Amino acid sequence: MQIIEEGEQAFFRKIAKSIEIQGLREDDRQLLLNAKKKIEDGYEWRETLLGLLTNLNAEAMALKLSPGLREFYSLLYNNRASLEDLKHDIKGSMTLLMIFD
Secondary structure, eight states: OOEEEHHHHHHHHHHHHHHTTOOOOOOHHHHHHHHHHHTTTTTHHHHHHHHHHHHHHHHTTTTOGGGGGGGHHHHHHHHHHHHHSSSSSSTEEEESSEEEE
């Protein structure tokens, strides 16, 4: 097993990959598309990811979250303390999420 991505690019790629999940509710897909667009447009990573977490959390609490998004939601939720502590955008040296192949 080797680390293939870390930090902000891992989150960005996870968002992009999650958009392609079959059977994803349109509301969930729109949340991901909005987050992806914000990142592409240069919005702050911290605010974008925390906003996405807040929205996914609301969907999860209402039992509406698409099953395919539960893993990504868990990754964001489990890293929320690290996200909240960020003072600046996530940089490559900070590992918040590692995707293994």
